[in-house]
Amino acid sequence: MNISILGAGAWGTAMAIAFATKNNVLLWGRNQAAMAAMQASRQNNDYLSGFAFPDNLQVTADFAAAMAHAAGVDGLLVIATSVSGLRPTLEACSAYQPKNIIWLCKGFEESTQLLPHQVAEQVLGQSAAFGALSGPSFAQEVAKGLPCALTIASKSNELSSLVVQALHVNAMRVYSSDDVVGVEVGGAVKNILAIATGVADGLGLGLNARAALITRGLAEISRLGVALGGRSETLMGLTGVGDLILTCTGDLSRNRKVGLALAQGKSLDIIVQELGHVAEGVRCAQAVRALAKSLGIQMPITDAVAGVLFDGISLQEMISRLLARDAKQETH
Numbered sequence: 001m002n003i004s005i006l007g008a009g010a011w012g013t014a015m016a017i018a019f020a021t022k023n024n025v026l027l028w029g030r031n032q033a034a035m036a037a038m039q040a041s042r043q044n045n046d047y048l049s050g051f052a053f054p055d056n057l058q059v060t061a062d063f064a065a066a067m068a069h070a071a072g073v074d075g076l077l078v079i080a081t082s083v084s085g086l087r088p089t090l091e092a093c094s095a096y097q098p099k100n101i102i103w104l105c106k107g108f109e110e111s112t113q114l115l116p117h118q119v120a121e122q123v124l125g126q127s128a129a130f131g132a133l134s135g136p137s138f139a140q141e142v143a144k145g146l147p148c149a150l151t152i153a154s155k156s157n158e159l160s161s162l163v164v165q166a167l168h169v170n171a172m173r174v175y176s177s178d179d180v181v182g183v184e185v186g187g188a189v190k191n192i193l194a195i196a197t198g199v200a201d202g203l204g205l206g207l208n209a210r211a212a213l214i215t216r217g218l219a220e221i222s223r224l225g226v227a228l229g230g231r232s233e234t235l236m237g238l239t240g241v242g243d244l245i246l247t248c249t250g251d252l253s254r255n256r257k258v259g260l261a262l263a264q265g266k267s268l269d270i271i272v273q274e275l276g277h278v279a280e281g282v283r284c285a286q287a288v289r290a291l292a293k294s295l296g297i298q299m300p301i302t303d304a305v306a307g308v309l310f311d312g313i314s315l316q317e318m319i320s321r322l323l324a325r326d327a328k329q330e331t332h
Contacts, residue, residue, distance in 0.1 A: 001166045004028060004070035005078040006089055008035065008059065010047040010277060011104055012080030014139035019078075020057035021145075022169045027059045028066035035061040047277070051143040067096040076100050076166060078133075082278045083107035086116055090123040100159055101130040102152065106187035107280040108287040115184045115228075129156035132180060133163065134187040135238045136246035138253070147171040151239050153183035175238065182230030186221055186240035189288060189302065190247050191255040191281030193217035196305050197248040198259020199315055213301065214248050220299040224288070227295050255281035268309055285309055300325060 001023045005016045008029030016027040029035045038044055042053045053059075060066055070077040077098045081089050083105045093101070101124070103116055112119075120130045131154025142148060152163040152174055160176040168174040177183055193213065200209045221244065222235045234240060247253045258279050261271040272282070285306040292299040304322055307313035313321075 001074060001076060001162075002026075002069050002072075003076045003078060003166065004066040005080050006066060006093075007080030007085070007104075008038065008044065008047070009080065010044075010139040012078075013044040013048045013051075014143040015078065015080060015104065016057050017051055017054060017143045018145070018172055019167060020054040023056065023166055024069075025057045026066055026069040027057060028063060029059070029061060030063075032061040035059050048139060048143055063092065064096075067093065067098065070098060070100075071096070073099050074162075076102065076162065079103040079105070081105060082283075083109055083116060083280060084283065087119050087123060090120060094124060094127070098128055100162060101128050102133045102154075102159070102163060103130075104133055105280070106134060106184070106191065107284040108188055108291065110283050110287050113287045113291045115181065115188070117180045117184060129159040130154065131156065131159055131163070132184050132187070133167075133174075134183050134243065136242040138246070138250060140252060142172070145171050147173070149173040149175065149238055149242075151175045151177050151183055151237070153177045153180045153239070155180060177234060177237075177239075179231045179234040181228050182225050182232075182234030183239040185225035185228060185230050186235050187243055188280070188284050189221045189224060190217070190240075190244040191279070192285050192288060192302050192305050193220070193244060193281075194247040194253050194255035195259040195262070195279075195281045195285070195309075196301050198253075198256040198261075199263050199305075199308075199318070200259070201256075202260040202263025203315065203319075205319075210248070214244060217248070217301055218244055220301055223297050224292060224295075224299065227297055254279040258282060262308065262315065281305075282309060 003019050003023045004026045005012050006028050016025050019025050039059045079089050133152050135150035137148045152160050154160050164174050197213050225235050288302050289306040304318040308318050
């Protein structure tokens with residue numbers, strides 16, 4: 001299959017390497033000099049150094065060429081930008097009338113509080129089949145060819161079958177779901193909870209506290225996901241609890257690193273600068289807090305993280321607020 005990936009960061013590059021074991025992949029990036037260097041060295045030295053490109057992976061800065069490569073009912077367009085870049089990328093793609101589109105980003109659009117599929121519906125309407133590829137996966141491990149399991153979430157059975165056929169290969173296992181809301185909510189909110197877990201670990205609060213944050217964080221994900229129309233069983237699967245565990249505990253997690261750095265007393269500006277990559281949980285926290293408030297949903301961990309990131313609340317105040325909450329039944 002011909003696959004074009006738009007976005008040559010760490011995640012887009014890792015997926016390009018993985019997909020190229022079975023498909024003809026074209027990786028697009030907007031920086032012409034960077035893409036030329038990548039093509040010459042046959043690796044992405046800026047974002048994912050040390051991983052050689054397979055022969056079936058080529059790179060380009062020519063957007064039209066990337067769109068032409070994935071054209072037709074048998075082509076696949078993969079958007080590997082951040083959530084903030086999804087809308088402008090979809091708008092640029094729409095002029096080429098692509099047939100099959102999936103995205104890798106996880107989060108809510110900050111200005112609109114929309115999930116990625118809602119953004120796609122606004123931009124594309126019914127002109128293309130689209131969906132989200134999500135699940136517990138780190139770029140470095142995917143590039144190494146280590147085992148991972150992902151879920152393609154789409155309302156189009158044809159697109160899901162196409163993605164499974166193309167990507168379910170070797171160490172990458174791909175499952176399908178029609179619960180787009182549940183899959184996207186799980187992928188979005190777990191990043192916020194990873195920041196909280198990073199803070200707790202950085203402050204030395206112990207493994208008991210980490211387990212409590214992950215478990216109560218899953219309850220927050222479930223409340224929001226179900227309220228938005230997702231299914232609770234989806235949130236107990238790969239894209240819910242699976243991705244939550246990985247992002248909260250894995251040392252490769254960008255969002256966990258944000259929490260660890262906050263615990264060291266670093267400012268958010270310095271953390272983002274040192275990270276050098278997008279940590280979606282930072283941008284997502286504001287949107288999820290506002291959305292939960294509008295829906296009347298209690299998400300105390302999310303609220304505490306947003307308070308630290310944007311309201312000047314200290315880490316000790318964050319912890320005190322969480323510990324001071326009244327006792328209640330665990331399940332309802």
